[in-house]
Amino acid sequence: MNDFFGALELELRSARDRKPRRHVSAGTLVGTLAAALALAAALLVTFALRSGGSEPAEPAAGPRPDPVGTIIPKDKVPYESRALVVANGIAPITGPWQIELSRTKGERDTNGAVMWERGYCVTIRLLDPPNGRPGPSSGSCGAPRSLGFRKTPGFSRYQGAVVHPPPRKQEALVWGRVPDRAEKVVITAPDGLRIEVRPEDGPKTFPGRWYGIPVRVRGEHPGARINWLDKHGQPGSRGIRLMPPITR
Amino acid sequence: MSPAEIEELYRLHARRMAGYLMRVTRDAEVAADLTAETFAAALVSRGGYRAELGSPSTWLYGIAANKLSDWRRRGYAEDRARRRLQIERPPLSEADVAEFARLADEVTADALLEELPADQRAALRARVLDDRAYGEIAVAEGVSEAAVRQRVSRGLSSLRARIGGER
Secondary structure, eight states: OOHHHHHHHHHHHHHHTSOOOOOOOHHHHHHHHHHHHHHHHHHHHHHHHHHTTTSOOOOOOOOOOOOTTOEEOGGGSSSSSOEEEEEEEEETTTEEEEEEEEEEOOEEOTTSOEEEOSEEEEEEEESSOTTSOOEEEEEEEEOGGGGTTTTSSOOOOEEEEEEOSTTTOEEEEEEEEEOTTOOEEEEEOTTSOEEEEOOEEOOTTSOOEEEEEEEEESSOOTTOEEEEEOTTSOBSSSOEEOOTTTOO | OOHHHHHHHHHHHHHHHHHHHHHHHOOHHHHHHHHHHHHHHHHHTGGGOOGGGOOHHHHHHHHHHHHHHHHHHHSSOOOHHHHHHTOOOOOOOHHHHHHHHHHHHHOOHHHHHTTSOHHHHHHHIIIIISOOOHHHHHHHHTSOHHHHHHHHHHHHHHHHHHHTOOO
């Protein structure tokens, strides 16, 4: 049983159905920007004429995360079973997200070696990402012990990054599960980076606490790690290294 | 090459590839980065595979050799293909690190030979493992002695590149 290979296969499998990011030439970009600006100006004029220029615009009604504890039917999710929403949130750039738990019968490779064992899949789903590709973003499958539950409840870290279209703001969403006794989850780096959040309880039907930390990427933070702290402020583990683009 | 064929390649070669990269880099994190990047790059560039130039595994190991070369030059594993596909490199647990070390020990010369083109593999087996003369191999293969020497040379060169030795 191995977590890495199963998780990587899941990543590749979900990526094969996504279109790769397009490389846009500078000329095309300038043309598109000019067209977008012209369209925006036209819309502003139309809006001002219709509203008399005094009424505020209504906020956009985008998708919202399902409440924690929601059970999503199997035909609505790309998993082997129905899914349970164990955590959710809205990140500034990534948008609404939710962590979903589903069951798996396990998987073997063509040589019969176990890719991941019967157990659970934990996946984060982006509901309205700025790149326009909603769906499962990252996660892994395996026996409960392999998903950070090995010292029930355990500590796990996943990470995914989203790049906003121009002006290309970039945000990484670091998420995972922490022990019940975790008071805080903290990201630190030798350069002074420090982000603290309180983990949220999951649904009553499944044990554990969860966290999702949006990290705005403005530059690399070499040596950045994530850890959990107990009620005395003591680190609960040696921490887990973060990945690019947060660190290198 | 279809995405399904890439998936098949992954299932057949992911562990051996990881072991090979671990053997070369001696760093499980780097080996994991390079393994993920190699398969992501294979998925991105699958349209560029040409069967007449070699087997899928040869093509795959060629990608890995390029990624290794980049890693040696830059000092870090690039993540261009992963970023393009929005693939996250899964974190390594302690069990994963142990598994990478075990896989590195499993990579044998015989396993690496399997990744070579058939003509180079046959020539290397005959010359290096069976200690047969070039002339004898040439007669058996129905080619010139020079061709056999070239296959052995290219095969050894590929093996050196794969296990990290200098040319």
